[in-house]
Amino acid sequence: MRKLADAGMRVFAERGYHAARVDDIVRAAHTSHGTFYLYFANKEDLLRTLAVDCAQEMAKLAEGIGPITPDVTGFAELRSFLAEFVSTYQRYGVVIRAWMEDQVSDREVDWLGVQAFTAIAARLAEGMDDAGAAQPVDARTSVGALMAMLERFSYALTSRRIERDDEAMFDTLAHLVHRGFFAAPT
Amino acid sequence: MRKLADAGMRVFAERGYHAARVDDIVRAAHTSHGTFYLYFANKEDLLRTLAVDCAQEMAKLAEGIGPITPDVTGFAELRSFLAEFVSTYQRYGVVIRAWMEDQVSDREVDWLGVQAFTAIAARLAEGMDDAGAAQPVDARTSVGALMAMLERFSYALTSRRIERDDEAMFDTLAHLVHRGFFAAPT
Amino acid sequence: MRKLADAGMRVFAERGYHAARVDDIVRAAHTSHGTFYLYFANKEDLLRTLAVDCAQEMAKLAEGIGPITPDVTGFAELRSFLAEFVSTYQRYGVVIRAWMEDQVSDREVDWLGVQAFTAIAARLAEGMDDAGAAQPVDARTSVGALMAMLERFSYALTSRRIERDDEAMFDTLAHLVHRGFFAAPT
Amino acid sequence: MRKLADAGMRVFAERGYHAARVDDIVRAAHTSHGTFYLYFANKEDLLRTLAVDCAQEMAKLAEGIGPITPDVTGFAELRSFLAEFVSTYQRYGVVIRAWMEDQVSDREVDWLGVQAFTAIAARLAEGMDDAGAAQPVDARTSVGALMAMLERFSYALTSRRIERDDEAMFDTLAHLVHRGFFAAPT
DNA sequence: CATGAATGAGTGTTCATTCAT
DNA sequence: AATGAATGAACACTCATTCAT
Secondary structure (H helix, E strand, C coil), X not given: CXXXXXXXXXXXXXXXXXXXXXXXXXXXXXXXXXHHHHHCCCHHHHHHHHHHHHHHHHHHHHHHCCCCCCCHHHHHHHHHHHHHHHHHHHHHHHHHHXXXXXXXXXXXXXXXXXXXXXXXXXXXXXXXXXHCXXXXXXXXXXXXXXXXXXXXXXXXXXXXXXXXXXXHHHHXXXXXXXXXXXXXXX | CHHHHHHHHHHHHHHCCCCCCHHHHHHHXXXXXXXXXXXXXXXHHHHHHHHHHHXXXXXXXXXXXXXXXXXXXXXXXXXXXXHHHHHHXXXXXXXXXXXXXXXXXXXXXXXXXXXXXXHHHHHHHHHHHHCCCCCCCCHHHHHHHHHHHHHHHHHHHHCCCCCCCHHHHHHHHHHHHHHHHHCCCC | CHHHHHHHHHHHHHHCCCCCCHHHHHHHCCCCHHHHHHHCCCHHHHHHHHHHHHHHHHHHHHHHCCCXXXXXXXXXXXXXXXXXXXXXXXXXXHHHHHHHHCCCCCHHHHHHHHHHHHHHHHHHHHHHHHHCCCXXXXXXXXXXXXXHHHHHHHHHHHCCCCCCCHHXXXXXXXXXXXXXXXXXXX | CHHHHHHHHHHXXXXXXXXXCHHHHHHHCCCCHHHHHHHCCCHHHHHHHHHHHHHHHHHHHHHHCCCCCCCHHHHHHHHHHHHHHHHHHHHHHHHHHHHHHXXXXXXXXXXXXXXXXXXXXXXXXXXXXXXXXXXXXXXXXXXXXXXXXXXXXXXXXXXXXXXXXXHHHHHHHHHHHHHHHHCCCC
8 A cells, every 4th residue: 555655665764664663654654553464464564565666766767777878978877867866765765774784685676676787787888888998897896886876875965964065966976987987088 | 891792793793783682692792681781881882882893993994095096006005995995894784784774873983984084085185186187076075985885895795695706896896986086097 | 441450459459569560460450561551651650540549539538528526426527537548548558658669749649639638627627616716736737647647557457467446446546536636525 | 887777778768769779879888789798688688677777766765755644744745755756757767668668577677666666655554544534545546646647747747748837737746646645625 | 808790580661463343 | 445452472671699809
């Protein structure tokens, strides 16, 4: 039930997954405990559901991006991807962190995660091929690094620990990554 | 007491902070509950203590590195820093993630974190000055990105979700970051 | 919930408030720990609830008594009040003593206590006015003395430390107090 | 050891017997836990020791009073006894209440209590004999009533719940009791 | 005599989960 | 489908007591 999932999202964001009580979620959703267990096997099941949502959005986002090439078009593509990723991550941050802290694993989530990862890596690899010649950087490793970076920045932005001009920061990140990939002094 | 902190580290790593029961830690340390609460106010206090340890090691590590310059020396410096950071992070991974999940904050930890961050940023800024000319990337943002990247890779390596030639991976990372900083096609 | 309050009363009476474990109460009430904390914030909250019950009964009892006059009617009134008070006190003895030992305070209880006290003092003052002339005893102080006396006798009777003809004892008490109030040599 | 008993007295008075931790007492006495258990079998043993002290003082006090006669001398005797009793009680209040709450019993304490009780009852009986004729009040019951009254007033004074002219109050009490005993209209 | 670090049994309290209505 | 009162297993934490030094 959407109402419950949304409430879970909100409550997790406010209190953190572990501190969030089923009672909080149920109240936020204006429902009863019974209803919660009608739609979710247990609290972790709700986390899993939200993780699937997250992975789906991420995968969709990954598939939507165009090739990341050494030229300005590639740079723009990367730049816009950064912003979208951060926005999505900000919504699912708690879910992701709880997921990691609890070392949970789930077929569907894992699968979607790999899909997203592969999609981005593919776009990047295309760009690298375009750049020709032997690149000392590996596409998959690079994508991993990119996503890690994004994750952390998204978190920092969410928790407001960072105070800076977002636009300038995105520019720095985009340059950093783009140059890291292609060594093109823009 | 060292024995308890060490045991806590081990148990947190195995079960995760939230799943770890005080009883597990006490048993792993071959002590009693009473002794635990003799040295730590509560479970979270142990987490805080470990976070301080972590922040201290990180700060020390950060201060030990030499300038990260555009040349091969700088590259080597960066390369070796990566390895050390990952190694340290791997030991404290759970602590860091629990710290973030619980949104805990602590004067000492925060202070040491800032110190470490600043130290690395300074080394990097030096290198950037050497590189002369206007750099489109900002040193502080870059360091943030670098550390995020490392954090996530460290985690991936720890949880063994990644299976790859570590040396090659470190090379890719070092290149990626170094080129990102200096745009020097190595 | 009545079932729990009643069980609490019984268990407190048997073991004393401090020695009574929540588990004992819960078992005596044929319920679960969860249910206990559904109706009471904690063990002390149950004590408070019982103290309110006690204060209410005492206040009701105090309001029910007629004027305590120097004549035989007044004596009879006093005599019957004594018996009722003792009976009530016997049921709430443990609650009262725990309440005092723990130096707890509560708006409602305090208020009802004052009400009861005032009601009795008023009845007595009326009688004293009837007795005319200056009385060397103050009504409020006298009531305090009376209630203290009753409290302790009630306790003695409850704990069976006293073994005597109850009727005779009540007579002595009634005479003692009545004469103390009105100095009428019966 | 006196130092510990004194400290116990102070701490019990401050926090109440149950809330007082052995650690508090030990710290207040500037000694160690080990030393505590060198002189007392356990926490309750300290309570018992203090109860013995209390009972001894009370017994001594009871033995020191002269005959309580219907005349002014008897009244004065009673009046002064009241003040001394209250003063003693105020020091031992917590001990007494804890003793009652825990329903503890002890040969020595019980014996001294009976002694004190008997001594006062004897003095009163003497006075009653002097008053000649059949008294409707029984000496032992009367003494019980008297002591109860005193106990409660002492407590009220200690906890400062009562705010009144102490001297006037003592007068009322003395009159009340004396007249209750001898029915002499003052 | 004195110490205080170490102990661990004991207990209050929480909260995910169930099930009769 | 929806409810929410009832459950009880699980856990953090306390503190009286001991004993090696």
